[in-house]
Amino acid sequence: MSGKRLHSFRILSQILSFVLFMYLFVQAVYLNGSPLPSDLFYRLDPLIAATAMLAGRALKAGLLYALITLLAALVFGRVWCGWLCPFGSLLEWFSPKSHGKSVPSGWRTVKYLLFFILIFAAVFGNQTLAFMDPISILTRSMTAVIWPAVRFLVYGLESFLYKFEFLWPLLDSFDRSILLPLFQGIESVFIAALPIFIFFSVILALNWVAERFWCRYLCPLGGMLGQVSRLSIFRRQVGEACTDCGLCARICPTGTIDPSKAYASDPAECTVCYDCVNACPVQAISFAPQLPGWKMAEVQPYDPDKRQTLLIMAGTLGGLALTGIEPVRRRQPDRLLRPPGARLTEFTSVCMRCGECVRVCPTQGLQPSLLEGGWQNIYTPHLVPRLGYCSYTCTACIQTCPTGAIPPLSIEEKQKTPIGLASINTDRCLPWAYQTICSVCEEMCPLPEKAINLIDEEVTAADGSLMILKKPVVNRELCIGCGICEYHCPAGGEAAIQVHTLPEQDVYIQGI
Known part of the structure; x- marks a missing residue:
């Protein structure tokens, strides 16, 4: 399959994945109303699987689906981030496409450090920062803010339209067949709605600093999959036909293509979006297997070193100690x-x-x-x-x-x-x-x-x-x-x- 077709297939995959997430989100209130488990995306989330099993000191069979995601990362790289993650897709769709690079590349270290903090804390039975998992963020924001707000607006419009008597039969049918299944007639009230909304809005707003800022610099799940993707078999490579136009570097949504290194990219940062393949005028870019000469991707300046890892471990232990001595x-x-x-x-x-x-x-x-x-x-x-x-x-x-x-x-x-x-x-x-x-x-x-x-x-x-x-x-x-x-x-x-x-x-x- 050509790179351009794969690019189109990726966009379709993002849409279908987000639609599936919303379907499961709505169906969750029906419990057994869906052939798929409502927590499917959590089961596929390796960060949740790893930290839950470490913190709970038990193997949880339902979370072993996450091995599929890890295997995909080992073979193809961060395809979860570019193809399946509903939160990543939402951030991509709500990006201004500025492709700004005002943020130093060293900020990429943050997501790896957050991943290490989550793992270290889970070893000691603490899940305080688990709320930073992207699937958790999206579910929590949809539950406490977005869905209740949509319900409020929809019912407000419906109330206005009910003033017109000729619309009553249509509105009654719409209410029974669509609104009631979607909203269950529940007027949601959440005490923590405002801070959840602010947190979600800040993540969206950071897209105006750099496209997919969260995915580039902050996402701990992205940090986990990035570490695994350094071992991936299929990786992006640039052929001799490259004309040095620089278009791929300008459109890369994660800013990982480096013109100073012959437009090479870091497999740990590449989300396999195929934007560069689709845009290349001479078709010089491909994602090819690295066999038989496979080797681990080279270490980047922003990859955490041993000193940083030890400091993070010490800081995590200190933070756990402080939470443990709260009254x-x-x-x-x-x-x-x-x-x-x-x-x-x-x-x-x-x-x-x-x-x-x-x-x-x-x-x-x-x-x-x-x-x-x-x-x-x-x-x-x-x-x-x-x-x-x-x-x-x-x-x-x-x-x-x-x-x-x-x-x-x-x-x-x-x-x-x-x-x-x-x-x-x-x-x-x-x-x-x-x-x-x-x-x-x-x-x-x-x-x-x-x-x-x-x-x-x-x-x-x-x-x-x-x-x-x-x-x-x-x-x-x-x-x-x-x-x-x-x-x-x-x-x-x-x-x-x-x-x-x-x-x-x-x-x-x-x-x-």
Whole structure:
């Protein structure tokens, strides 16, 4: 196949890959609604596979798909970055095509150092910087910012169009067949939406500094695949027909073609985009196998040396030590409620901050945290019952977690696994503080044997007469901390009943 055809095929591959990502993103809320796993791109991500298995000290079969990506890099180079990565494709499409080279090439070192930091930290069970994985960034940004914003705009336009009566049949059909499957009727609200939006916007804006700035200088997955691609069999080469026009160097999206070296390129930086092949007027560029004279690609000035690697290792250890000595109230606040079963695993060590569980939570109670639990818990999911509760009959987050940070509990086990414990603030509770009849928390409790009971207490009414008032109390032995009582509490603002984290000794599955 000619280079020009391969260039066209690459563009088609990017489009299909991004469409597949969006399809899986939408289908994730249906759980088994797709023949493909909703976490397919995570399974193909070797950075997630490596760090999750190192940090979790376990081999995870679902992540072994990542070997396909590594094998492709060993044979063809960074084809993942140029052909399949949905985030890389998005950055390429939203690039001004300025081909600026104002950034020193030494900045390329950063992505390799970030990769080493992630690996070193994972060895010690820390995944704090896992949020920098490109698939995680895209999923998190789509979940918390882009998709809710699109929903808001679409429903706003639909509301305006409903003012025209002749459009009602068409809009009703559109709402049933398209909007409901896409948005599930859920009005998403995410506490961390603004910082997630800023982070995503900064990455996009950096394209105006240099095309695909993130991919060139910052992406830790790109750093990992770059290291592997130094061993690749197929590499870019320039033939004798080259006329020294310099066009290839000017259009290279990663700026890796060096005119001073006869327009050679670094296999670790080349994303096999075929732009140069497509543009070459004399067809002097090809991607050919290096056999039988194969050898490792030469070391570049921006490749980390031993001294830098040792410094990064020392710095990583120092950073881990600092996060480890944060006050316990900072690392384990009493309102940092984890998904069901998360307390049965080394959650913070295995969680990739990917946002898949946040995406599929039907009540939107799961939220990406910021600094509620200190630096080491950034972007990990936690339940905010006032926004949404943990549904008693739902295992969506369990089914979609790609790394096993949320363990694979059955629905029966999940219903017996406490994630917290409700407690009543008698200074705010309507029956306790204001002698007002209310039993919402008891009524909403989903357990067959209610974890909230109503006790009779004789009180003096406003007219001076005696009356029996039912007041709620929490049965500690039954409560699983689902948060539905807090969600439905009619007290304005802060709920009168709140779910708090359990003491460490209370990690158990009821009745098991």
